Amino acid sequence: MTMSEPRDIEFKDAAARVAEPAPLPPGQPPGELEGEKMVLNVGPSHPATHGVLRLVLELDGEIITEARPEVGYLHRGDEKIAENFTYTQFIPYTDRLDYLAPLANNVAYALAVEKLLGIDLQLPPRCQYIRVICCELARISSHLLGVGCYAMDVGAMTVFLHTFTEREKIHNLCESLTGARFTTAYTRIGGLSRDMPPGWAEQCRKFLNEVVVDIDETETFLTRNRIFVDRTQGVGVIPREVAIDYGLSGPNLRGSGVEHDLRKAHPYLIYDQLKFDVPVGTTGDCYDRYLVRMEEMRQSVRIVHQCLDQLPGGPINVPDGKIVLPPKDRVLTRMEELIHHFINVTQGVNAPPGEIYFGHENPKGELGFYINSKGGGTPHRLKIRSPSFVNLSILSWLLPRHMLSDVVAILGSFDFVMGECDR
């Protein structure tokens, strides 16, 4: 008996056998067996769309061949409303743009109007510091929600509970600072609605020390989590050139390796006096966008610490009764202040004719206000350049070639808000 020659035995596992195409019947050309494409509608009411985004996807099996984002389900006509209101009256509407970071929207809008009035460089130092603290708290809050929801989208529930606990503390801080938890309407043209309450700085410091621990914990949950990394790394890759071409901004742009932050490139308020770093990604995938957000939170904590340390005293409003409402006791006792109060409330701040654009580094990206004024208390045209709207336009390019299950991972990594997108 001789030993037979060793040979390879081809034995496929069950999954490979199922995936194999059925053998063609004899005489049939292969083209006729191609499957039909399927159209799948995701949203506008779907947990992964974070609001009312609707996606119409064309699928070839599980692969997306065409994606059509449909927006506008939350359109409220904010720009039309702005044309019919005075500059001050529009402030509460800015809360409802990116409703996850209302403080940052308030500051962006106030700065835009102040640029039109030409008083953006005359703001009292205390006002500028408090505004920066507001912006950075809003950034931490927005990113906490973004990361928490993202983790839940891709299957990690615990992170959400941790980040929301911290977010709750920010809402408490907002409440004692502004009087409201969500819809803050905190800024005024030329100042703020009120000063910090006593003891607020200490509360804020306490929160910062706690949130740093929580950010580190979140990192341990996600950054080296095998499931999370597998679902996000190499998924939704946006090369640098494409990101610029589609006008991405904020963490989504920096995730693709473009080192552009309006706080550094065109510093407003006191950002040029603060020390902070701008994190950037290398590959532009979902994982990089997540890492950028995590690091931005740490940098924001650093910024708020610096602001609280250096916080100057003094007034919080521009000393000009024609822009900011005069103190009530003077309104009731003096003629000039009464007139200013009356004109300010009934006609609004008298802006010069002209046009300005102000871009603000919001948590979601570049929130810009273009104001076209013909003089008087209301804008002739106010355009809101919202980061979520522009960021979402890349989806029709990005989603094709991906698996259907990657849609959730990609949408979550964009961290968009429909209130801002649809305006």
Next chain:
Amino acid sequence: MTALDLAQQLKAQFPGLISEPVEFRGEVTLKVSDAERMPEVCALAKRELGFDYLVDITSVDNYGDDPRFMLVYHLYGYGHHCALRLKTDVSEEKGEAPTVTGVWRTADWHEREIYDMMGIRFRGHPDLRRILMWEGYPYFPLRKDFPLAGKPTDVPDVAFTEAAPLAGGPFVTIAGGKDTIAREPRVRIPDADALETNARLERRHDIKEAHGHSHGPGPIEPKR
């Protein structure tokens, strides 16, 4: 290099087409006299002057003026960190401008929004549909002659025009019923045809009204 230098360079490339740069609050604005040549100007600004980022396009309705509309382009360069604003006019009769989607792909949604809100069409746009309002909406709401309160229009049908799987069953509210009682599935008489039932209920209601019980209970009588 400042934005003003770049503006002068762009102006020099198109003699007679571009106005003198205007500076206001540190921002430089150029006016392009012919909207038809906008893509050409934009392409050159991107290719040779480094304006690789289109921040925004928007439109302004100068109602009562001629030309009525104005398009505003905000350009930015990541290389030199300078911003530039380009403006051009579009008349109401024409209501059309060429697209710049060939220069920056981000222009796609901005131009769709302008078309949706202001009614300016962009020639050559790959997919010029409404974006914020729904398909078939008849007005352009950001025009100055459109009232703030809006105008009545037909809202499109809901997405599902066919019967839902459990429609007509005992747990599903009937859409479009006369009032909340008529829509409530638990007061429905299950074996009767829906139309007949409604008619009967209404008849009963009418008889009661005739007898002076207009404030009495609804169509369903409690059993005694």
